[in-house]
Amino acid sequence: EVQVVESGGGLVQPGGSLRLSCAASGFSFSKYWMHWVRQAPGKGLVWIARINSDGKVATYVDDVRGRFTISRDNAKNTLYLQMNSLTADDAAVYYCARETTMAASYYMDVWGKGTTVTVSS
Amino acid sequence: DIRLTQSPSTLSASVGDRVTITCRASQSVSTWLAWYQQKPGKAPKLLISKASNLETGVPSTFSGSGSGTDFTLTISSLQPDDFATYYCQHYNGFPLTFGGGTKVEIK
Numbered sequence: 001e002v003q004v005v006e007s008g009g010g011l012v013q014p015g016g017s018l019r020l021s022c023a024a025s026g027f028s029f030s031k032y033w034m035h036w037v038r039q040a041p042g043k044g045l046v047w048i049a050r051i052n053s054d055g056k057v058a059t060y061v062d063d064v065r066g067r068f069t070i071s072r073d074n075a076k077n078t079l080y081l082q083m084n085s086l087t088a089d090d091a092a093v094y095y096c097a098r099e100t101t102m103a104a105s106y107y108m109d110v111w112g113k114g115t116t117v118t119v120s121s
Numbered sequence: 122d123i124r125l126t127q128s129p130s131t132l133s134a135s136v137g138d139r140v141t142i143t144c145r146a147s148q149s150v151s152t153w154l155a156w157y158q159q160k161p162g163k164a165p166k167l168l169i170s171k172a173s174n175l176e177t178g179v180p181s182t183f184s185g186s187g188s189g190t191d192f193t194l195t196i197s198s199l200q201p202d203d204f205a206t207y208y209c210q211h212y213n214g215f216p217l218t219f220g221g222g223t224k225v226e227i228k
Contacts, residue, residue: 035217037165045157045165045208047217061216095164102170106212107155109176111164 002026002110004096009115016086022079022096030074033099035108036081038092091119123147123211127220133228140196142223144209149189153213156185156194160205
């Protein structure tokens with residue numbers, strides 16, 4: 001079964017850091033570009049980062065650039081999101097998602113169930 | 122950044138109704154638009170890509186159309202499993218953005 005499973009969410013104080021993980025299975029992880037998307041409580045979806053298949057090219061939304069780092073370990077079939085300098089605005093469910101293989105198409109065809117990040121003192 | 126505006130934000134409908142959701146882009150995205158369905162507490166599910174391409178396994182009651190700045194998602198006959206929130210997403214460059222969502226409620 002093709003799936004991605006996020007972990008690492010939890011409660012963190014403002015200004016703190018957290019690293020999220022996303023374990024992939026059922027597909028050739030190293031061939032796919034991957035994304036992180038978040039959703040604040042009661043709000044819509046917000047794309048935050050994307051990484052290419054070999055981990056050398058990353059793209060971010062302005063709100064997180066310089067604070068968040070997306071990375072991957074293809075040997076471990078795992079995607080990461082390192083989050084620093086967290087604020088209350090970063091509280092959300094964070095989804096890991098696989099990008100389609102269709103050429104020049106940056107939409108996501110496999111999503112995880114998400115992991116919840118709470119930022120509070 | 123390309124802004125996507127969905128309307129309505131909430132829609133009340135009955136089983137069997139025909140439902141149409143619109144997504145308007147602040148600038149042309151050609152046909153680089155996807156639609157997702159999300160149920161409470163669940164991950165989004167891809168329904169349609171490239172504005173009108175139905176994903177494998179998605180019921181044929183769903184259809185998408187449009188190009189440029191104006192797009193629609195239509196459910197031809199609403200089923201009980203279709204009550205959910207629907208999002209459009211453009212992929213005409215970065216940053217990727219989503220519409221604000223349309224919640225389809227039971228009337």
